[in-house]
Amino acid sequence: MKLLYFAWLRDRVGKSEETVNLPASVTTVGQLTAWLARQSDGHAAAFDDPIGVHCAVNQEFARDDVPVGPDDEVAFFPPVTGGWGG
Amino acid sequence: MKLLYFAWLRDRVGKSEETVNLPASVTTVGQLTAWLARQSDGHAAAFDDPIGVHCAVNQEFARDDVPVGPDDEVAFFPPVTGGWGG
Amino acid sequence: MIKVQSEDFDTGAELAALSRGRPEVGAVASFIGLVRDVAGSGELSAMTLEHYPGMTEKQLAQLEAEALARWPLDQVLIIHRYGRLLPGDQIVLCAATSRHRQAAFEACAFLMDWLKTKAPFWKLEEVNGESNWVAARQDDDDAAARWQTDQSSSKKNDVPETE
């Protein structure tokens, strides 16, 4: 599965993308998040507070119960913050 | 008193401005409108339906009870219609 | 800033000038009004905008001052043309700048609604070879009325509500 990290999630994980082989027990966004948090200290720091982590599956915003599989592109990022000052 | 006419009021009166000497009995916009309606057939046509006639005294919108005097600039015009299509 | 003119305006240059050198401005809301070729019936070939020179500038300056008083704005711009215009021509540009988008948007919508009912412009449409003065529209009065405050509706010299 292809994973993408943006903004401070990327800073904490230490890379902008990686490819992982999922265990069979991981079938939803929520399970993926919990599994990733155990992969390294950087991952743990990134997924420490899951409230602050948003997810997109195949470029659509996805809640914890959305299913994920090996062919999906899954991205993690902080809440979006728009661009301009006003 | 200086009078100005705009849009179809000007077309009906037949001129864009005129200077008139008011009788002493004319002291408000409403009295002026009634007096003007008797000055010519064109004036009568213009002031025929006072509901459709708006007035400004010294470039401020004015109701019938606003006072007018010899030194005022008084304008009559239809309801404003803005410019653009939207 | 108020400009009443017959010549066309350069929207990009006008909007850029509003925020130049004012880095606290984050939001520029604007509106351009164009001549539509759809008249009440038939095809519009041109329209002539007549106005009341002097009163127009005075009313627009009051409108600008009211917008600046009601919203936390940095600047207000109103450019309104008069004279003979063709379909697709620019007629009016309104803009409001602010730190925040909400104030800029609301002020800009306010300016446009009030321009339709408070600025002394009259529209002569040329349709199928005939020239006709356009009548006022009730929905424009309604749009302006939503901005009415108790204070301003009691002003003696205001536009009569029943006309």
Add this chain to the structure above:
Amino acid sequence: MIKVQSEDFDTGAELAALSRGRPEVGAVASFIGLVRDVAGSGELSAMTLEHYPGMTEKQLAQLEAEALARWPLDQVLIIHRYGRLLPGDQIVLCAATSRHRQAAFEACAFLMDWLKTKAPFWKLEEVNGESNWVAARQDDDDAAARWQTDQSSSKKNDVPETE
């Protein structure tokens, strides 16, 4: 029309192109967002906008389609920049064209509110020599929520309301 780009845009040319050859358009409402030099504390020297290429275009296209479905519009334009920007730089241009001003204004305000909460952009501010990721603001969520319909709030893949 959607454009996601690092280069600057020409507001006047973009707006003019929206109504060119479309004489039924009477109203062009637009909004420009600029980099403000007022950060949370201290002085902003620059900001870098990161985005999620691919998803950004997809989300903006959905946003455009939703605006076109909700209001009687002729066209929608969204231009959003990414990369490193300086105070005063243009970041975003939204525009909506319509026969009537109300639809154009509402659609434009809708686009801006949703851009703040639905488009995958993240802002890194450089303040007093330090770079910090900007946190999401509750009032932006509130502004977007006012456009929420019952239908869209029940979508499974929508942004969770509690985050």
